[in-house]
Amino acid sequence: MMLRSKLAKISLATITVLGLGSTTLSADTLSEVQKQGFVKCGVDGGLPGFSEVGGDGVYKGIDVDLCRAVAAAVLGDAKKVKYVALNAKERLTALQSGEIDMLSRNTTWTQTRDTTLGLNFMVVNYYDGQGFMVTKKLGVKSAKELDGASICLQTGTTTELNVADYFRSNKMKYKLVSYDTNDQVVKAYESGRCDVLTSDQSQLYGLRIKLAKPDESVVLPEVISKEPLGPVVRQGDDKWFDIVKWSFYAMLTAEESGVTSANVDAMLKSDNPDIKRLLGVEGQMGENLGLKKDFAYNIVKQVGNYGESFDKTVGAGSPLKIARGYNALWNQGGLQYAPPFR
Amino acid sequence: MAIYNKINERKAPSNTKGPTVWIRENLFSTPLNVALTILGIMVLFWVIPPFVKWAYINANFAGTTREDCTSGGACWVFIRMKIDMFMYGFYPSELRWRINTVYGLFFVLMAAFKYLKSPLLKVALAHVYFIVGFLLVHGGFFGIEMVPTDKWGGLMLTIMVAAVGIVCAFPIGVLLALGRASHLPIIKSISVTYIEFIRGVPLITILFMSSIILPLFFPEGVTFDKLLRALIGIAMFEAAYIAENIRGGLQSIPKGQFEAADAIGLSYWQKMFLVILPQALKVAIPNLLSVAISLFQDTTLVLIIGLFDLLAMVRLSAADSYWLGYETEGYVFVTFIFWFFCYSMSTFSQKLEKRFNTNLR
Numbered sequence: 001m002m003l004r005s006k007l008a009k010i011s012l013a014t015i016t017v018l019g020l021g022s023t024t025l026s027a028d029t030l031s032e033v034q035k036q037g038f039v040k041c042g043v044d045g046g047l048p049g050f051s052e053v054g055g056d057g058v059y060k061g062i063d064v065d066l067c068r069a070v071a072a073a074v075l076g077d078a079k080k081v082k083y084v085a086l087n088a089k090e091r092l093t094a095l096q097s098g099e100i101d102m103l104s105r106n107t108t109w110t111q112t113r114d115t116t117l118g119l120n121f122m123v124v125n126y127y128d129g130q131g132f133m134v135t136k137k138l139g140v141k142s143a144k145e146l147d148g149a150s151i152c153l154q155t156g157t158t159t160e161l162n163v164a165d166y167f168r169s170n171k172m173k174y175k176l177v178s179y180d181t182n183d184q185v186v187k188a189y190e191s192g193r194c195d196v197l198t199s200d201q202s203q204l205y206g207l208r209i210k211l212a213k214p215d216e217s218v219v220l221p222e223v224i225s226k227e228p229l230g231p232v233v234r235q236g237d238d239k240w241f242d243i244v245k246w247s248f249y250a251m252l253t254a255e256e257s258g259v260t261s262a263n264v265d266a267m268l269k270s271d272n273p274d275i276k277r278l279l280g281v282e283g284q285m286g287e288n289l290g291l292k293k294d295f296a297y298n299i300v301k302q303v304g305n306y307g308e309s310f311d312k313t314v315g316a317g318s319p320l321k322i323a324r325g326y327n328a329l330w331n332q333g334g335l336q337y338a339p340p341f342r
Numbered sequence: 343m344a345i346y347n348k349i350n351e352r353k354a355p356s357n358t359k360g361p362t363v364w365i366r367e368n369l370f371s372t373p374l375n376v377a378l379t380i381l382g383i384m385v386l387f388w389v390i391p392p393f394v395k396w397a398y399i400n401a402n403f404a405g406t407t408r409e410d411c412t413s414g415g416a417c418w419v420f421i422r423m424k425i426d427m428f429m430y431g432f433y434p435s436e437l438r439w440r441i442n443t444v445y446g447l448f449f450v451l452m453a454a455f456k457y458l459k460s461p462l463l464k465v466a467l468a469h470v471y472f473i474v475g476f477l478l479v480h481g482g483f484f485g486i487e488m489v490p491t492d493k494w495g496g497l498m499l500t501i502m503v504a505a506v507g508i509v510c511a512f513p514i515g516v517l518l519a520l521g522r523a524s525h526l527p528i529i530k531s532i533s534v535t536y537i538e539f540i541r542g543v544p545l546i547t548i549l550f551m552s553s554i555i556l557p558l559f560f561p562e563g564v565t566f567d568k569l570l571r572a573l574i575g576i577a578m579f580e581a582a583y584i585a586e587n588i589r590g591g592l593q594s595i596p597k598g599q600f601e602a603a604d605a606i607g608l609s610y611w612q613k614m615f616l617v618i619l620p621q622a623l624k625v626a627i628p629n630l631l632s633v634a635i636s637l638f639q640d641t642t643l644v645l646i647i648g649l650f651d652l653l654a655m656v657r658l659s660a661a662d663s664y665w666l667g668y669e670t671e672g673y674v675f676v677t678f679i680f681w682f683f684c685y686s687m688s689t690f691s692q693k694l695e696k697r698f699n700t701n702l703r
Contacts, residue, residue, distance in 0.1 A: 045650075046661035053658050055423060055665075057432050082492065084568075085648045085658075090554050097557035099568075183669065210667035319663045 029101050029233070029240035030074065030290055038080040041067035042100040045085035048206040049314035049322070050106050050126070059083050062313040063104040066125055066231055066248060069303045070102060073247045073295040078302035092117055095232060102244055103232040106202070113232075122245040124230045126314075127326035127335055129223030130162050131201035133208060136216050138195060143222035147172040152185050152194035154178070158225070163198055166224040186210050200227055205320040223326070243289050250296035252338035253278050254305035256329055261304040264297060277341045285341055296341075306336065397674065408664060420668040421675050424659040428675070431495015431650055437487065441498050444475040472509065491569040495650035497679065499569075503576060503651065504638040510577040515584025520614060522585065523592050533585070540582035546643055548575045553647035572644055580637055587629040591622030624698045631691035635684050652676055 033039055043051035043063055051061040059081075068078035084100050095103045096118060106128070107113070109121040132151075134140050143166075153159050155178040167174045177194045179185045186207050189197040199207065201223060208214045231248070233241050254260070257275050259267045267275055276282040279300075280293035289295065303309060310327060311317040328334025369379040400415025403422075411417035421428070430438050451471045458464050479502070482488030494502070521533030540548070552575035553568060560566070595618055603613040623630075645654040656672035659665065 045648075046658050048661050048663040048666055052661050052663055053427070053432075054662060057427055084492070085650065087646060087648060090550075090647065093554045093558070097554075097560075099557055206663070206666060209663070319666065 027237045029237050030243060033074055033101055037075065038082045039067060039071045039074065039102065040082045040084060040100045041070070042084050042086045042091055042094055042103040042105055043067065044087075044105045045083070047106060048209075049202065049318060049320045051083075051104075060313060062126060062309055063106060063231075065251075065303050065309040065313060066104045066244075067102070069247045069251055069299045070244055072298040072302045073243060073250070073289075073291055076292065076294075076298050078298070092119060092232075095119060095234060098234075101233075101240070106229040107232055109228045109230050118235045119232050120235050120241055121230050121232055122241060123248045124228040124335075125248060126202065126229045128200050128202045128227035128229050129326075130159060130198060130225040130227070131204055131223050132220045133189075133197045133199075133204045133217050134195060134220060136218055140220065143220050143224070144170060144172075146174070146196060148174070149196045150175040150177055150194040151196045151198055152177045152179065152189045153198050154182055154185050155180060159198060159200075162225045182207060183210075201325075202229075202314070202322065205314070205322045209319055221325075239290055243291065246285075246289055247295075247299060248306075249338035249341075250278065250299050251303070251306040251309065252329070252336055253341055254296065254300045255307040256331070256338065259300055259305060260308055261301055264300045268297070274341065283341075416671050416674070417668050418671060420659075420665055420671050424665070424672075427659050428496050428652060428655050430498050431655060432493040433489060433495070433498065434493065437481075437489060440478045440481070440486075444478050447471060447475065491567050494569065496655045497652045499644075499649065500638070500641050500651040500653075501683075503573065503641045503644060503649075504634070506573050507576040507580050507637050507641075508634050510573070511580035511584050514577065514581035516588055516619070518581060518585035519588035519592060522589055537582045537585050540579055541586070545576070545579050545640055546646060548579050549643055549647050551575065568647065569649060572647060572649060576637070576641075580633065583633050584630060587626045587633060588622060590629065591624070591626035592618065594625045595621050627698060628691055628695050631687060631694070635687050635691075638683060638687065639680065652679060 041064075043059065043061075045051055045053060045059070047061070047063075049061055051059060051063045054060050064081075064083070067081045067083070071081045072078040084094065086094050086100075086103070086105060091103055091105050091107065092113070094100050104125075106126065107121075108128075109124065113119065114121050132143050132146065134146075140146065146167075151163060151174055153163065153176065160176065160178065163174065163176070175194075177188060179188060182199070182203070185197060185199070188194060190211055197204070197207065197217075201219065204219050208217055208219065211217060231244055233244055253274070254264075257272065257278065259275060259278065264279070268279055268281060270276065273282065277285055279297045280286050280295070286293040286295045292298075304312070307329075310324065314320045314322045315324065324332070324334060326335045328336065330337035368375075370376050396415050398415075400413045401418055402411045402413055402415065403418050404410065405419050406423060407419070408417075410419050426435065426438075430441060433441065448471070451467065454467060455464055458467070477483055477486070479494070479498075480489065480491070518533045518537055521529045522537065524530050524533070549572060552571040556571060557566070599617055599621065600613070603617040608616065641651050642653040644651050645657070650658060653676050656676050657669070660667075660669040660672050
């Protein structure tokens with residue numbers, strides 16, 4: 001009894017300390033970042049197309065580009081990022097404890113994460129979802145035609161549940177062939193042990209490259225689950241929250257109005273009021289965020305607009321060759337939509 | 343007259359020596375052994391030729407791009423192109439000579455150890471080596487450019503974590519072992535609690551503690567270096583294991599040694615450092631080296647707290663979208679490196695054992 005009450009006291013004290021630890025964190029990330037001279041950005045580091053390390057030891061990827069955009073916006077130099085490679089378990093703690101200023105590590109935006117962890121999501125830089133890959137030989141054009149298929153997948157993920165739901169709601173039969181790691185899944189699929197390979201779409205493209213003959217497989221257009229991936233910041237620092245959010249929107253807006261890293265200098269002289277406001281020729285957009293006038297100019301000049309970033313890292317210009325799909329701009333049939341710069 | 347029957351000379355028995363006998367006695371002595379031998383040969387036959395074919399005959403060595411890997415075998419081009427990452431991580435390429443210098447100095451140190459007699463001098467020299475090594479690798483002093491620890495990685499990090507882990511854990515381990523053998527109740531209970539607690543949790547837990555839980559306790563603005571946190575965790579962990587190995591050594595020392603030391607009026611520390619520990623450590627050496635070997639392998643666990651040791655670097659490089667699909671080559675390469683280091687250490691340990699095997703056994 002004594003011991004138990006002692007333990008209770010100790011754990012209470014621990015919780016108090018933990019609670020204090022997470023609430024007393026600085027609420028002014030912006031001035032801290034300016035003081036330290038770089039943005040501490042949490043990334044994965046080992047996710048093809050999203051955050052990977054290139055041949056020269058330089059981080060690249062669509063998640064990395066967001067870190068670079070924020071650095072360009074805040075410090076005027078996209079290179080002033082300190083990347084902290086984090087795994088799925090420690091990523092949120094690293095943000096809570098202040099080890100990083102922002103997290104850009106293909107983190108799915110869910111209600112629980114947004115509300116209970118003292119963290120905030122604000123934009124979706126990649127709309128992901130579970131998809132299917134089949135061999136071209138099958139002649140399947142849509143996931144609806146997969147009745148009776150055997151499906152390879154990785155165990156222990158929500159993938160399995162999604163497949164079950166999807167096939168049941170479409171009244172189709174299926175057979176699961178599950179493996180421990182993605183590499184085993186690929187080998188099984190390749191050796192013909194199953195007709196279909198399922199995983200998050202962004203992963204499917206990476207896995208496809210690992211096949212001996214990537215061209216003989218095709219990723220079906222259907223997405224059967226919602227995996228909105230986006231950056232995360234700490235709760236309680238609205239200024240920093242706005243900066244990260246509008247750094248991303250600046251990339252979207254630049255694409256929408258046709259501003260690219262190549263033509264951004266010429267665009268400074270544009271008559272289009274939207275572009276003028278975006279690039280800081282007119283208006284107070286930068287000042288409103290507590291940044292310099294030309295924050296969006298720096299982003300576009302050094303990182304590029306969203307379309308450029310997408311193409312270079314995961315899209316047509318990369319080995320992954322992921323189609324824009326849901327990640328196209330809203331006026332091109334996708335979901336990417338930025339509020340106006342006004 | 344005795345009649346002698348001449349016994350015809352016989353050939354010397356041919357089947358008591360030689361390879362055929364060895365084979366017959368060791369591989370085909372019983373039906374079970376025959377079966378096992380055949381099974382073994384089949385497994386070897388099944389594994390080795392495809393591996394040689396993959397790793398050597400069909401392999402690609404030349405070239406610099408993915409397109410050079412066409413023959414279907416291993417693509418060693420991947421290793422060649424990424425070797426700098428595997429060896430040095432993100433360490434700036436123009437500063438890598440500093441790491442190489444530290445490697446070089448290690449051999450100088452070893453040579454010096456061979457000729458130096460005084461153990462005190464050896465210890466002092468080893469300290470100097472570690473300090474110089476740290477200054478060189480880390481920089482930031484005397485006008486040498488600083489390389490922050492998040493740039494460290496690859497084999498260099500693996501070696502460093504293992505070396506620092508062992509070197510820092512050793513003195514703590516000795517003290518803990520002495521504490522456990524002590525007659526003072528408080529010191530003894532602290533040591534026992536510490537050792538049993540640490541040995542009761544896996545290394546991965548301690549690493550998680552040090553990298554994830556600990557930062558939450560620090561006051562605002564205080565952030566410890568991640569590598570330093572991991573190193574402290576590893577040193578704490580290894581200290582408990584080293585303590586137990588040394589305790590084993592201490593227990594093997596006959597009681598007479600303690601009593602003799604007391605009888606000639608040595609103080610506690612004199613007794614321990616001049617009489618007991620030199621003998622105890624000698625006994626503990628094989629176990630201590632096996633701790634070192636297992637620590638070298640355990641360093642791969644730092645992967646989970648986001649430090650990029652050799653194995654993590656391979657994983658990272660294989661995720662480069664340009665080089666996707668070459669994990670196998672990377673892992674085979676890592677296997678070879680780890681085998682090389684662990685085998686060297688175990689050979690070294692056998693040599694030490696022979697050298698010190700003087701009086702006790």
